[in-house]
Amino acid sequence: MFDLMFSGFSALIQPEPGPIAGPLSFVFGHIINFIYMGLEFLFTPVNALGFSIIIITFIVRGALVPSQLKMQQMGAKTRAAKPEMDKVRAKYGDTRDPELRRKMAAEIQAINQKHGINMLASCLPLLVTMPIFIGLFAVFGRAFMFIPSIAAVYSDLSAALIGLGSGFHNEVLRDIILPYTANVSIDPRVVEEMNRAIHVFSQSDWDTIFSNLVGTQYETIRYLYEAKLRVETFFGLNLVTVSGWAWPGIIIPILSAGTMAFSSWQNSRINPTIDPQQKMIQRVMIFVLPLMFGWFTATAAAAVGLYWTMGNVFLIIQNFVVVKYFPHKIGLAQKPEKDDRDRRDRRDDRRDRRDDRRDRR
Numbered sequence: 001m002f003d004l005m006f007s008g009f010s011a012l013i014q015p016e017p018g019p020i021a022g023p024l025s026f027v028f029g030h031i032i033n034f035i036y037m038g039l040e041f042l043f044t045p046v047n048a049l050g051f052s053i054i055i056i057t058f059i060v061r062g063a064l065v066p067s068q069l070k071m072q073q074m075g076a077k078t079r080a081a082k083p084e085m086d087k088v089r090a091k092y093g094d095t096r097d098p099e100l101r102r103k104m105a106a107e108i109q110a111i112n113q114k115h116g117i118n119m120l121a122s123c124l125p126l127l128v129t130m131p132i133f134i135g136l137f138a139v140f141g142r143a144f145m146f147i148p149s150i151a152a153v154y155s156d157l158s159a160a161l162i163g164l165g166s167g168f169h170n171e172v173l174r175d176i177i178l179p180y181t182a183n184v185s186i187d188p189r190v191v192e193e194m195n196r197a198i199h200v201f202s203q204s205d206w207d208t209i210f211s212n213l214v215g216t217q218y219e220t221i222r223y224l225y226e227a228k229l230r231v232e233t234f235f236g237l238n239l240v241t242v243s244g245w246a247w248p249g250i251i252i253p254i255l256s257a258g259t260m261a262f263s264s265w266q267n268s269r270i271n272p273t274i275d276p277q278q279k280m281i282q283r284v285m286i287f288v289l290p291l292m293f294g295w296f297t298a299t300a301a302a303a304v305g306l307y308w309t310m311g312n313v314f315l316i317i318q319n320f321v322v323v324k325y326f327p328h329k330i331g332l333a334q335k336p337e338k339d340d341r342d343r344r345d346r347r348d349d350r351r352d353r354r355d356d357r358r359d360r361r
Contacts, residue, residue: 024135029146050234140303158194252305257294259312
């Protein structure tokens with residue numbers, strides 16, 4: 001019988017997903033588990049969680065490609081319509097007359113219809129991405145709740161800790177668990193609830209546990225602990241713990257910020273603008289937002305940062321492929337005759353340069 005009295009655990013001890021994240025995490029949890037089981041069957045549990053995250057990232061991003069292309073098409077159409085819109089705004093100026101403002105809005109709406117501009121299409125990727133991210137965020141922070149293979153490893157370790165007896169709990173685990181107490185109550189005598197505790201134990205917590213074990217108990221707990229590390233790490237990086245600012249976790253926020261900055265710079269090249277306000281927005285996207293998301297991924301589970309980084313990598317590859325091979329998909333294609341003329345001009349320029357070098361020799 002334990003003598004411990006717990007008022008509950010903090011948010012670090014993972015509660016069940018809420019009413020919004022719950023249904024989403026249920027769906028994505030099953031998808032990730034299906035991918036994980038496939039990788040586990042074909043290869044090994046080692047690194048399977050990381051590869052599962054990468055695969056589902058590419059699945060999600062692949063499904064969003066049409067909406068991303070639509071958003072870029074809207075950007076091209078908006079740039080084409082901007083001179084006409086500027087004329088309309090200059091025509092009416094800063095008038096506050098309701099009737100004149102109604103006419104200005106009607107003329108701008110007519111320009112939008114003429115060029116096929118739909119502002120909702122520009123927001124669609126964000127509207128679709130956010131619920132997906134919420135669901136995946138809930139899963140990544142609680143992989144042991146959604147992947148039975150990982151839950152089994154956790155449960156074996158929890159059962160072994162519980163089997164150490166009330167003396168060990170009162171003398172050792174009490175000092176480890178109490179600092180986390182706050183709002184989420186658990187019973188450390190129940191395997192499923194102890195799983196939520198060991199999920200957030202720090203390395204120093206485990207060191208304290210191991211320092212108080214000897215002989216067979218030490219060997220058993222150590223073996224089960226290393227099995228837990230094997231199923232939740234990705235090439236040495238623990239995916240279920242906070243990335244933090246120390247090595248090797250800091251790799252995640254660096255990659256997250258770097259890939260997001262490059263993707264934003266890439267988008268600014270695809271969608272150039274001379275409008276000062278739009279330029280300012282692009283600078284924020286390139287410099288400020290990556291730093292914000294770098295900080296966010298440093299304070300979240302490394303799995304979240306891996307998902308965000310691989311999503312940025314997918315966008316970078318997508319933009320490169322689309323611009324190089326399918327520019328017409330985003331309104332960048334030139335007319336065939338102009339393409340031919342440009343190619344001829346470049347060929348003539350190269351020939352002239354060769355002739356000049358030959359003459360100089």
